[in-house]
Amino acid sequence: MAITAVAAPSMRPWRRQMGVPRWGAVVGLAVVGLAVERWLEAERDQLVLWLPVMLGGGIALWFALPDPAAWCVAVLLLVAGGLACLAVGQGGRAARALAIGLLTAALGLGLIWARSEWVARPVLGGPTIARFSAKVEAIEPLVARKLVRLTVLPVGKGVETGGQPISLPYRVRVNLAEADAPNLLGTGAVIQLRARLMPPPLPAVPGAYDFARVAWFGGIGATGRGFAPVVVTRSSESGAGIRVALSHHIVSRLDGSAGGIAAALATGDVGAISEEDSEAMRRAGLAHLLSVSGLHITAAVAATMLIVLRLLALSPWLALHARLPLIAALAGAAAAIGYTLLTGSQVPTIRSCVAALLVLAALAMGREAMTLRLVAAGAACVMLVLPESAAGPSFQLSFAAITAIMALHEHPVIRAFFGPHDEGRGRKLARGVASLLLTGLLVEFALMPIAVYHFHKAGLYGAFANIVAIPLTTFVVMPLEALALLLDAGGLGAPIWWLVQRSLDALLWLAHIVAGAPGSVRSLPAMPTAAFALMVVGGIWIALWRTRLRQLGLLPLVAGAIWALTTPAPDVLVTGDGRHVAVRTAAGLAMLRDRAGDYTRDMLAENGGVDGEPLLLADQPDARCSRDLCVTDIAARGRMWRILATRSAYMVPIAELIAACRSADVVVSERGLPKRCVPRWLKLDRRVLRRTGGVALTLGTGTVVTILEAGDRHPWRDPPVLERAARSFSSRHARLRDGAVQS
Incomplete structure (x- = not known):
């Protein structure tokens, strides 16, 4: 047998x-x-x-x-x-x-x-106002805010306001008003300026953006605001750079935020988009269009390959004797690399560029290109070069989206249903729309935990908005913009720019309509990191395995989601300086101080799980506020909690203050309170907040979450580590830098 x-x-x-x-x-x-x-x-x-x-x-x-x-x-x-x-x-x-x-x-x-x-570099010890010379390393126009952001390398020592010399960090980031920026300002120029500088700030409250971590890995030791006059002592030979010049050119051709969006598509510069329009794009789930990533790289590579193929095919000899697809692939690779360099080489762009190069290499070898192995290779390349990017939302959102898309379309059922079919145009169009909708829904679901963890918000209608926005951007806006830039070489681009303006106005109209729809955004408080980790592990398990055991990933995914959804919002949020306090009253989240910047209000609202402006504590019926003190009662855990906070820097009679402390459960102040001020539970004054940073209190569970924790030795949070970094940054580096500037 x-x-x-x-x-x-x-x-x-x-x-x-x-x-x-x-x-x-x-x-x-x-x-x-x-x-x-x-x-x-x-x-x-x-x-x-x-x-x-x-x-x-x-x-x-x-x-x-x-x-x-x-x-x-x-x-x-x-x-x-x-x-x-x-x-x-x-x-x-x-x-x-x-x-x-x-x-x-x-x-x-x-x-x-x-x-x-x-990357260890010295960090400024404390706030100061100094005059110094510096070499301009990078320029970022913030047109919507009428600012210019400079990244500079200080030359030698600076001088404080009192005339005392001060050692400045290796790299400093300052904002200048547009009117204060000199005409000769450009990359490589040496300038003299006066600026108010401060160390890179830690998160104001638990769950807020950690700029100190980003600044540490970026070598930025201080940030601040520059003041006029700014004197250019040595002009730049290269000017502001191709990226800035191209952004200025695009913004000058279009009105409003349309110019900013067009600049973002071409150069990755989002500084000309107004905050209102930027917020609408985020709420509508269209913010990914403003970050140069896979969509933009794919369009650039595809357009380049198509043009090169068509032009080379005009020669019969080349068509017969040369491998035109290979030549077109090489041209597409060059376009991907050039586009990545032009747009500032951000993490999504690098990931997309690596993916595009791998796709082109696979096509040249006759292999299947779009696979999860491609995504894995791109992620590994980014983490090997920039491992800190794995902790950032840009990396996580980019790879979560592309992994979800690849895993979905590699599934046999999905591949069979949305693959090629012998059918009419109507059914083919309907199948394509269904594929786009299903992909959009899956991507929204995959990105939701990441968006909630980092931004405390999740869009609900993004999948439907992207059905219109992605084709509009890919097949209308970007080709028209490329054509307009090409025709501008001969001064003939004005009619095409009019079409670009109309198409971008339509995109903004769509964003505002979706963002204004009821329930378009769900706001949640900061979730525990462990809950986020469970959801990430569950999602990866489901995406990467192929057998039935992939369903086990639902267990950590659901457990993490339940944990995040059942995490109560904090009752009290206190910023690290003690100036700003947000209290959850019966009417909603209310702020202590009447005067607070837009950033502070938005930050407290987001981390408090509130969509919209916080209320004023002084206007609430359960609060009693004077010019100097404010007292409010909160019901939690079957009892009333009394919160006392100072509202000004004026002196309060000591007897009155001590009596108020004794009757309060929690006392918050930006000043140092006397030792006899002893509340029933917790005192958060200047001395305590210096050790803890921002604080979030959940009275129902008695939970206290702080920014700084005892024993945390991550370099951007540990003062001894910062001091060692300053000492280890030897004078040899400074001499090399100063010599490079003088040469």
């Missing part, structure tokens, strides 16, 4: 062939080990996709653990675990996969640790 290939003895999953560890037979787990090996055999093509996941896991572990001792222990445990798996597993796939994963996680932790030490 003939033996088929399926029944051949060499294909039987013998225990030794499957690599079941010997210890499994000893403790009676051989059946489990064999089942695991069978499962991994079925998923063998997916195992490589977990390499960037484990690399990112190691990076996340560095951010989660508090100090170098914990980082060392984690690296040693990961390496020891990997080696133990290789020793005990005896060649089984499970043992090899686990060992490689643990060693990759150790590599990720080591990479981010080394990166944090490599």
Whole structure:
């Protein structure tokens, strides 16, 4: 009897062939080990996709653990675990996969640790006003705010207002009013200016944006506001740069925020978009159009390849003797790299550029291009070069979206339904719209945890808005803008710019309509990091596996979502300086001070889980406020909690203040309160807030969350680490920099 290939003895999953560890037979787990090996055999093509996941896991572990001792222990445990798996597993796939994963996680932790030490630069010790000379490193016009943002490298020492010399950080970022920016200002110019500088700020309250972390990895040691006059002592040879010049040119051709959106599509510069229109784009789920990423790179590469193919095909000799698709692919690769450099090489752009290059390489080799392996390769490349980007929303949103899309369209059912069909145009169009809608819904679902974790908001109608916005941007706005820029070389672009204006006005109209729809945005308070991690792990598990065990990812995903949704909003938010306090009253979130900037109001509202402007505490019926003090009562945990806060820097009679402290449960002040001011539960004055940073109080559970925690030794939060960074930044670096400037 003939033996088929399926029944051949060499294909039987013998225990030794499957690599079941010997210890499994000893403790009676051989059946489990064999089942695991069978499962991994079925998923063998997916195992490589977990390499960037484990690399990112190691990076996340560095951010989660508090100090170098914990980082060392984690690296040693990961390496020891990997080696133990290789020793005990005896060649089984499970043992090899686990060992490689643990060693990759150790590599990720080591990479981010080394990166944090490599970028260490001095940080300004405290607020100051100084006059100094500096070399302009980068210019970012903020047209909508009538500002120009400069990144400068100070030359030598500065002079404080009192005449005392001061050592300045290596890199400083300052904002100038447009009217104060001199005409000769450009990249490479040397300027003299006076500026009010301060260290990069920590998050104002728990859950807020951590600019100090971003500044640390960017080498920025101070930020501030520059004052006129700004004197150019050595002009720039290159001017403001191609990117800034192109942005100015585009903005000058269009009115309002349409110019800013057109500039964002071409150069990635979003400074000319008004805050109102930018907020509408975010609420409508269209903000991704303003970040140069896969959509824009794809359009640029496709247009370049199409033009090159058509032009080269005009030559019969080239069409017969040359591989025109390969030449067009090379031109598309050059366009992708050039576009990435032009737009500032942001993380989404780099990821999209790497993906485009891999797609072009796969096409040139005749391989399938759009796969999850492409996404994994792009993520690994970004994390190997910029490991800190894995903790940022840009990286997470970009790769979550493209992973969800690839995982969806690699599913056999989806591929069969939305693949090529022999049908009429109507059914083909309907199938395409359905595919776009399903993809949009999945992307919205995949991005929602990330948006809530970082921005505390989630859009609900973005999938429907993108059905119109993506084709409008890809097939109308971008081709028209490219044509208008091309015709501007001969002064003939005005009619095309009129069409660009109309199409962008339509895009903004759509954004405002969707953003203004009832329930368009859901605001939630800051979620626990552990809940976010559970949702991320569950989503990745579902996306990367192919067998039925992928459904196990629903367990952490649902658990994390329930945890996040049931996390109560904080009852009291206190900024790190003690000046601003938000209290959750019966009418809603209310602010202590009548005068607060737009950023402070928006930040407190977002982190308090409120969509809209916070109320004023003095206007609430359950609050009693004077010019200097404010008292309010909050019902929580079956009792009334009294909150006392100071509203001014004026002196309060000591007896009155001590009596008010004794009757309050929580006292908050930007000043240092006397020792005899003893509330019933918690005192947050200047001395305490200096150690804790911003504070969030949840009275119902008695939870106190602070920005600064005892034992946290991440460099941007630990003063001794900042001092060591300043000492380690030797004078040799300063001499090299000053010599480069003088030359």
